[in-house]
Amino acid sequence: MSDYDDPTLVEEPADHDEGFGPEGDPGTEPDTAPVHEAHTIVERFSDGSTTAVTDYDGDGYADRIQHDLDSDGHIDTTYNDLDHDGELDAIIRDTNDDGVADIMVADTNSDGRVDYIARDLNSDGTIDSVLQDTDHDGKPDTFIRDTNFDGKPDLLVKDLDEDGIPDYIARDTNADGIIDTVTYVDPDANPYAAG
Numbered sequence: 001m002s003d004y005d006d007p008t009l010v011e012e013p014a015d016h017d018e019g020f021g022p023e024g025d026p027g028t029e030p031d032t033a034p035v036h037e038a039h040t041i042v043e044r045f046s047d048g049s050t051t052a053v054t055d056y057d058g059d060g061y062a063d064r065i066q067h068d069l070d071s072d073g074h075i076d077t078t079y080n081d082l083d084h085d086g087e088l089d090a091i092i093r094d095t096n097d098d099g100v101a102d103i104m105v106a107d108t109n110s111d112g113r114v115d116y117i118a119r120d121l122n123s124d125g126t127i128d129s130v131l132q133d134t135d136h137d138g139k140p141d142t143f144i145r146d147t148n149f150d151g152k153p154d155l156l157v158k159d160l161d162e163d164g165i166p167d168y169i170a171r172d173t174n175a176d177g178i179i180d181t182v183t184y185v186d187p188d189a190n191p192y193a194a195g
Contacts, residue, residue: 047071061086074099085110100125109136122149137162152177161186 040054048071056063065079065088074097080090090106102120107113115133117140120126128149132142143157154172156179161167165186170179 057084059084059086062088070097072097075101082106082108083110096123098123111136113138124149126151148175150175159186 037058038054038056039058040052042050042052044050050068050071052064052066053062054064054066055061061081061084062079063081063084066075067077068074069076074094076094076097078092078101079088080092081088082090087110089108089110090104092101092104094101095103100120100123102123104116104118105114106116108116113133113136115136117131118127119129121128126146126149128146130142130144130153131140132144133140134142139162141159141162143155144153145155146153147155152172152175154175156170157166158168158170159166163186167184167186169183169185171181171183172179173181
C-alpha cells in the first residue's frame with residue numbers, strides 16, 4: 001500500500017471469484033463499489049470531557065459529533081448530518097443530564113433554518129411535543145403534543161395562513177389514538193395565504 005492509498009477501502013483478495021466461471025456458468029458481475037468502514041476520532045480533554053467525531057460513509061466529512069461536556073460518561077450534545085451532504089443539520093441534547101436525550105432541533109431541508117423541534121418533556125425517552133415549519137418559510141405552523149404522556153399524540157394545532165392565530169385545533173379526547181374533536185378557531189383563515 002502506498003502513502004496515498006485510502007486504508008478505509010476494503011479490497012477483495014486476489015483469489016476472489018469474479019463470477020466469470022467455466023462455460024455454461026452464467027456467473028455474476030463483480031461488485032466494484034468500494035466498501036467504507038465507519039471511522040471515529042475521540043478527543044479526551046484534561047477536564048475529563050470528550051468529543052467523538054464519526055464519518056460513517058467515508059467521504060471525509062463528519063456525520064456525527066458527540067460531546068460529553070461534564071465528563072460523566074453521558075453524551076450531552078450530538079450533532080448529526082442526516083442527509084450526508086457535509087453539513088450538520090440536527091442537534092440532539094440531554095438538557096437535564098440524566099443520560100436520556102430530551103430535545104432534537106433539525107433543519108430537514110438544508111436551508112439553514114430550523115424547521116423541526118421535538119421534545120421529551122417528562123424524560124421517559126418518548127417524544128411528547130413537536131413543533132414544525134411544514135412549508136419551510138421560517139415560521140412554525142404545526143404543533144403536536146402528547147398531553148397525557150401515553151406515547152400517542154392527542155393534540156394538533158395548525159396555523160395554515162401563518163397569521164399567529166391557530167386555524168384549527170384537533171384533539172383525541174378519549175386517548176384511543178384517533179382524533180375525535182376539531183375546533184376551528186380562526187374564522188377568516190385562508191389556507192392559501194401562506195403561498
